[in-house]
Amino acid sequence: MGVDRRMNFGIVVFPxxxxxxxxxxxxxxxxxxxxxxIWHQETDLxxxxxxxxxxxxxxxxxxxxxxxxxFSPVMSEVKEFADRGGLIVGICNGFQxxxxxxxxxxxxxxxxxxxxxxxxxxxxxxxxxxxxxTEYRRGDIIRMPIAHNEGNYYIDNPDKIRNQVVLRxxxxxxxxxxxxxAGIVNERGNVFGLMPHPERCSEKILGSEDGLKIFKSIVRxx
Amino acid sequence: MRTREELERISMSLEEYELARSYLGREPNDLELGMIxxxxxxxxxxxxxKKILKLFPTSGENVLxxxxxxxxxxxxxxxxxxAMKMESHNHPSAIEPYQGAATGVGGIxxxxxxxxxxxxxxxxxxRFGTLDNPRTRYLFSxxxxxxxxxxxxxxxxxxxxxxxxxxxxTENPLVNVTCLGLxxxxxxxxxxxxxxxxxxxxxxxxxxxxxxxxTFASLELTSSSIERRPAVQAGDPFMEKLLIEAVLEALEKSxxxxxxxxxxxxxxTSSSVEMANRGGVGVEIEVTKVPQREKGMTPEEIMLSESQxxxxxxxxxxxxxxxxxxxxxxxxxxxxxxxxxxxKMVRIKENGNIVGEIPVDxxxxxxxxxxxxxKIPENLNRLQTVDSIPEIEDYxxxxxxxxxxxxxxxSKWVYEQYDHMVETNTVSIGTGASIxxxxxxxxxxxxxxxxxxxxxxxxxxxxxxxxxxxxARNLICIGAEPLAxxxxxxxxxxxxxxxxxxxxxxxxxxxxxxxxLNIPVVGGNxxxxxxxxxxxxxxxxxxxxxxxxxxxETLCTPQFKDEGDVIYILGxxxxxxxxxxxxxxxxxxxxxxxIDLELEVKLQRLLLKAIREKLIKSAQDIxxxxxxxALAECSxxxxxxxxxxxxxxxxxxxxxxxxxxxVVIITTDANRERYVEEYFKEVPIRKVGRVIKDRFKxxxxxxSIVDLEISLLKNKWNSGIERWMI
Numbered sequence: 001m002g003v004d005r006r007m008n009f010g011i012v013v014f015p016x017x018x019x020x021x022x023x024x025x026x027x028x029x030x031x032x033x034x035x036x037x038i039w040h041q042e043t044d045l046x047x048x049x050x051x052x053x054x055x056x057x058x059x060x061x062x063x064x065x066x067x068x069x070x071f072s073p074v075m076s077e078v079k080e081f082a083d084r085g086g087l088i089v090g091i092c093n094g095f096q097x098x099x100x101x102x103x104x105x106x107x108x109x110x111x112x113x114x115x116x117x118x119x120x121x122x123x124x125x126x127x128x129x130x131x132x133x134t135e136y137r138r139g140d141i142i143r144m145p146i147a148h149n150e151g152n153y154y155i156d157n158p159d160k161i162r163n164q165v166v167l168r169x170x171x172x173x174x175x176x177x178x179x180x181x182a183g184i185v186n187e188r189g190n191v192f193g194l195m196p197h198p199e200r201c202s203e204k205i206l207g208s209e210d211g212l213k214i215f216k217s218i219v220r221x222x
Numbered sequence: 223m224r225t226r227e228e229l230e231r232i233s234m235s236l237e238e239y240e241l242a243r244s245y246l247g248r249e250p251n252d253l254e255l256g257m258i259x260x261x262x263x264x265x266x267x268x269x270x271x272k273k274i275l276k277l278f279p280t281s282g283e284n285v286l287x288x289x290x291x292x293x294x295x296x297x298x299x300x301x302x303x304x305a306m307k308m309e310s311h312n313h314p315s316a317i318e319p320y321q322g323a324a325t326g327v328g329g330i331x332x333x334x335x336x337x338x339x340x341x342x343x344x345x346x347x348x349r350f351g352t353l354d355n356p357r358t359r360y361l362f363s364x365x366x367x368x369x370x371x372x373x374x375x376x377x378x379x380x381x382x383x384x385x386x387x388x389x390x391x392t393e394n395p396l397v398n399v400t401c402l403g404l405x406x407x408x409x410x411x412x413x414x415x416x417x418x419x420x421x422x423x424x425x426x427x428x429x430x431x432x433x434x435x436x437t438f439a440s441l442e443l444t445s446s447s448i449e450r451r452p453a454v455q456a457g458d459p460f461m462e463k464l465l466i467e468a469v470l471e472a473l474e475k476s477x478x479x480x481x482x483x484x485x486x487x488x489x490x491t492s493s494s495v496e497m498a499n500r501g502g503v504g505v506e507i508e509v510t511k512v513p514q515r516e517k518g519m520t521p522e523e524i525m526l527s528e529s530q531x532x533x534x535x536x537x538x539x540x541x542x543x544x545x546x547x548x549x550x551x552x553x554x555x556x557x558x559x560x561x562x563x564x565x566k567m568v569r570i571k572e573n574g575n576i577v578g579e580i581p582v583d584x585x586x587x588x589x590x591x592x593x594x595x596x597k598i599p600e601n602l603n604r605l606q607t608v609d610s611i612p613e614i615e616d617y618x619x620x621x622x623x624x625x626x627x628x629x630x631x632x633s634k635w636v637y638e639q640y641d642h643m644v645e646t647n648t649v650s651i652g653t654g655a656s657i658x659x660x661x662x663x664x665x666x667x668x669x670x671x672x673x674x675x676x677x678x679x680x681x682x683x684x685x686x687x688x689x690x691x692x693x694a695r696n697l698i699c700i701g702a703e704p705l706a707x708x709x710x711x712x713x714x715x716x717x718x719x720x721x722x723x724x725x726x727x728x729x730x731x732x733x734x735x736x737x738x739l740n741i742p743v744v745g746g747n748x749x750x751x752x753x754x755x756x757x758x759x760x761x762x763x764x765x766x767x768x769x770x771x772x773x774x775e776t777l778c779t780p781q782f783k784d785e786g787d788v789i790y791i792l793g794x795x796x797x798x799x800x801x802x803x804x805x806x807x808x809x810x811x812x813x814x815x816x817i818d819l820e821l822e823v824k825l826q827r828l829l830l831k832a833i834r835e836k837l838i839k840s841a842q843d844i845x846x847x848x849x850x851x852a853l854a855e856c857s858x859x860x861x862x863x864x865x866x867x868x869x870x871x872x873x874x875x876x877x878x879x880x881x882x883x884x885v886v887i888i889t890t891d892a893n894r895e896r897y898v899e900e901y902f903k904e905v906p907i908r909k910v911g912r913v914i915k916d917r918f919k920x921x922x923x924x925x926s927i928v929d930l931e932i933s934l935l936k937n938k939w940n941s942g943i944e945r946w947m948i
Binding site: 015016018019021022025026029039055056057059060061062113115116117118119145147149197199200203205206207 | 367370371374375376377458459460461463464551552553637638639640641642643644645646648649659661774948
């Protein structure tokens with residue numbers, strides 16, 4: 001990792017976000033990159049290179065996961081940020097918010113087993129030419145934890161986004177997601193949503209470092 | 223005068239009512255009587271347990287806060303301390319499993335928060351009837367969903383716990399939740415102080431839910447209990463998450479907060495009274511200032527509501543407005559509802575008019591404390607005698623059957639519904655004690671919860687010793703030095719002398735062991751009246767224990783590691799008394815459980831030292847299911863097999879399935895054999911064989927009695943609970 005690279009991360013905090021501090025820790029303590037929290041009512045993304053919408057239960061997931069968070073004041077700025085080509089990562093609840101906000105196609109429904117699932121799953125890296133995955137090789141099988149109730153990705157015509165799939169469940173599909181989709185980018189390739197939690201597997205002590213490469217890729221993308 | 227029916231409705235006896243009246247020197251009005259009833263309920267007043275709980279050792283060099291506050295606190299190092307507390311939510315969970323369990327999580331998290339600590343881990347001890355009963359499956363899945371729904375949303379990982387399914391819990395499931403929290407600097411206290419300082423209610427609005435929940439929890443369950451469903455509160459985890467963040471932010475940014483108190487059972491009444499009592503002051507509450515979500519609530523309803531996600535703060539006068547923006551930012555109520563007064567009185571006002579006034583002492587220090595009338599159960603001798611041991615044809619079959627019992631098999635079905643990784647501190651769960659790291663520190667925290675009602679049912683004193691010893695042994699086996707205990711004591715009706723005897727003996731046993739192992743009890747919870755028309759629960763103490771692992775290098779795990787490693791057994795396996803083996807095969811808990819406490823102390827000391835010196839490669843203690851189950855678990859977790867040979871004068875079933883304690887399985891590198899044998903010479907040690915690949919082979923007095931594929935063990939172990947649940 002180049003020592004000079006300084007990627008300014010901003011982590012949006014919605015009421016009910018609960019992986020915000022976990023992402024912060026990885027970026028600050030493991031990668032030594034500048035990072036700040038952005039309260040959902042802020043509208044200033046100045047100086048930010050990469051916005052992270054963290055996991056959790058924004059607004060308690062009431063109504064529908066991510067459905068209320070998309071109306072937060074910060075989200076219109078996030079949309080403009082995306083239009084300008086800024087990098088955005090939505091993890092878990094963040095992915096749900098990105099689909100609700102229309103920044104990513106498709107929707108996330110309830111897991112096929114109708115239960116919350118928290119465990120490690122295997123994933124296949126389908127694309128390593130996105131700013132979020134350059135540290136992997138295409139076809140890599142990696143392990144990351146999932147922790148969600150609504151990870152059952154659905155889209156009417158999966159063929160339409162075939163080239164946008166970045167991560168697929170490998171071996172077992174835990175939630176019924178169509179085409180085993182675990183993570184996608186938008187057409188432009190600057191907005192990335194994924195159900196697995198890379199911040200939970202970025203340190204050896206936690207059992208895996210497979211997720212760290214996502215953050216490293218982002219830093220490299222600068 | 224009140225009628226008996228009136229008093230029954232609030233679970234108060236005529237004698238208690240008379241006593242309250244004489245203390246007060248007049249007839250209490252409805253509001254006052256309601257407040258006295260909840261504060262004198264078993265749930266709030268501990269009137270049947272207070273005297274006995276004094277037996278517990280509660281002090282130690284690392285204890286910063288013992289029993290009496292919202293949670294106990296122990297020192298971890300110069301900078302950090304750990305808050306810990308266990309609480310039951312049995313009665314609500316029996317009536318409404320999802321909300322009952324969910325609000326149990328919410329309540330204990332606020333207890334930790336009240337100490338100024340950030341909640342970092344949850345553990346759950348659960349007891350249900352057997353899974354062949356459809357209602358049990360409903361209760362089980364409801365409770366697990368409730369814990370999952372609430373705990374996941376608030377972002378506190380559920381990292382462990384334990385589980386058992388036995389008939390006596392059929393109508394009275396037990397839900398004991400433990401929470402740990404981390405804090406820097408001086409712990410907060412749940413006290414009110416300084417005349418004129420403000421009492422501020424933060425969090426959710428107050429509704430009519432959970433009124434008289436505390437008195438409801440102090441009754442036996444009957445067929446009409448279902449009608450008391452309104453006494454069960456409803457939780458809003460999103461609100462709780464906001465409350466956690468707001469309170470922690472307020473404590474960090476302001477030094478104006480004098481006291482923090484959870485508002486749980488008996489709502490504003492108990493939280494304001496407890497705060498006043500701790501500070502040696504009085505409080506005045508104006509009920510119209512309480513944010514209400516329903517119209518026309520009476521002062522009594524407001525004072526007794528158990529609406530969730532509320533806390534009470536005592537804040538320096540004049541500094542209230544500095545805090546308000548923090549709570550408003552998080553979208554929470556921030557209402558000044560009263561103030562500290564010098565006279566030790568709880569005064570309730572409605573629009574400035576006094577509607578109730580009770581001396582604090584009547585609600586606290588003067589709560590009746592009863593001497594328990596005890597009687598040794600008549601059937602105890604019969605229970606303690608195992609009259610027939612089932613004839614065993616195939617030991618491998620018995621092993622598979624036990625592995626497939628929901629009491630031994632993996633609880634993956636449960637913990638995969640819990641977010642056990644959020645906060646990114648979870649290092650290990652699912653095999654023995656759970657482990658979390660503390661960011662920025664070398665040390666790790668080990669935590670375990672253990673309970674075995676069967677042992678206590680058959681011999682409460684010995685059972686009490688065993689529960690504490692086993693918890694400590696679980697920590698030792700991962701390389702953690704035990705620091706402190708929080709306990710949950712679950713029993714039937716204490717007014718029944720036999721139940722009372724069980725209670726007293728259990729606490730005596732627990733205290734004896736805690737003293738011998740030098741581990742203080744820093745807090746806990748008592749839940750009585752866990753009985754119904756057909757069943758009384760086993761006397762079920764749950765021990766939550768935390769320990770400290772020096773660093774990642776001295777962490778030990780239970781699974782077998784490498785082919786050729788030598789397997790040793792420390793201690794003397796045996797004794798079928800009180801075993802799962804007897805219960806599974808005969809359908810009845812029978813016999814006398816057994817522990818050698820002197821050996822326990824010695825063995826734990828040696829084992830911890832050996833682990834810290836990195837002498838051994840794995841350690842696993844024997845508990846439910848005995849040696850065979852423990853060996854199978856080490857094999858399954860390590861994906862390795864064993865080839866062992868045991869010589870004994872005991873019967874194979876005693877050695878394989880006996881649950882005598884302490885017994886520990888350790889492994890070591892082949893070239894360290896002599897050193898290890900020398901090291902453990904003070905305790906019984908025997909080399910039994912080696913770790914191999916794939917097969918699980920046990921010879922007994924030179925005859926092969928078990929020879930199975932590891933994959934078969936795995937299948938059985940994996941499907942014990944799942945085969946019953948969707």
